[in-house]
Amino acid sequence: MDSPAFKPPPAILLALEPLRAISDYFASLAPLSEPLPQGDGHPVIVFPGLGASGYATEGLRERLRELNYEVHDWEQGVNQWPDTDFDGFLELLSAQLKQIYSRNSRPVSLIGWSLGGVYARELAKKHPELVRRVITLATPFADQANSTHAGWLFTLLNGGVSPMDEALLRQLGIDPVVPCTSVYSPSDGIVGWAGCVGTESEYHQNVEVDNVSHWGMVHHPEVLRVVARLLAEPRHRSFRSLLEACVTKLF
Numbered sequence: 648m649d650s651p652a653f654k655p656p657p658a659i660l661l662a663l664e665p666l667r668a669i670s671d672y673f674a675s676l677a678p679l680s681e682p683l684p685q686g687d688g689h690p691v692i693v694f695p696g697l698g699a700s701g702y703a704t705e706g707l708r709e710r711l712r713e714l715n716y717e718v719h720d721w722e723q724g725v726n727q728w729p730d731t732d733f734d735g736f737l738e739l740l741s742a743q744l745k746q747i748y749s750r751n752s753r754p755v756s757l758i759g760w761s762l763g764g765v766y767a768r769e770l771a772k773k774h775p776e777l778v779r780r781v782i783t784l785a786t787p788f789a790d791q792a793n794s795t796h797a798g799w800l801f802t803l804l805n806g807g808v809s810p811m812d813e814a815l816l817r818q819l820g821i822d823p824v825v826p827c828t829s830v831y832s833p834s835d836g837i838v839g840w841a842g843c844v845g846t847e848s849e850y851h852q853n854v855e856v857d858n859v860s861h862w863g864m865v866h867h868p869e870v871l872r873v874v875a876r877l878l879a880e881p882r883h884r885s886f887r888s889l890l891e892a893c894v895t896k897l898f
Contacts, residue, residue, distance in 0.1 A: 653790040664836030671863025684879035686715040694763025754779035771823035784864040787842030794842025837861035
């Protein structure tokens with residue numbers, strides 16, 4: 648798919664988002680057509696989207712626990728962007744990451760939905776030695792300013808002013824040096840898909856899921872399949888090393 652200019656989704660997708668989100672939720676209740684890969688028990692932290700709390704990601708966390716992962720909520724309540732400086736807020740999130748890593752002596756996978764994916768990526772940049780991989784779900788890290796219909800809510804929750812300056816926006820577009828996967832949907836009604844797509848590289852890949860709403864990103868069975876597959880992959884320094892390992896095994 649050729650990348651268009653960064654822009655929010657069409658108005659029709661925004662209007663249909665609530666109904667499609669309900670449909671995606673009920674789809675998550677149906678039995679899966681095939682079993683998901685079991686995990687190795689490594690720890691996972693899940694970060695909610697803007698205006699949401701751990702309640703919104705509870706279903707995803709429970710499914711991952713059933714796959715044998717040690718899954719944690721981010722423990723910060725409703726996600727409305729920090730009311731302190733961003734670096735100070737990252738230190739707060741870092742404390743949980745360090746605690747979980749210390750208790751398990753294993754790197755932690757970070758899953759972030761929408762704005763939560765921003766925190767996951769920034770934590771991985773700050774502490775790459777503690778992070779196994781990052782999975783973002785509908786996170787517009789490539790363009791926070793123009794790719795979303797949620798800008799008004801973002802500004803409202805932050806006292807009527809945008810909390811992101813140009814320097815921070817540039818920082819958010821830089822990829823961590825751990826394996827990162829951006830899962831996005833062209834039919835997302837809140838976030839334009841182009842803002843979720845980064846340049847494919849040694850450490851970054853993009854995965855498209857079709858016909859999934861923005862809210863459905865934490866419910867839809869296709870997203871769950873992608874997340875389960877990624878979490879079950881062996882730990883490698885990069886996607887390139889994973890490919891090399893597969894080629895070596897074949898030949």
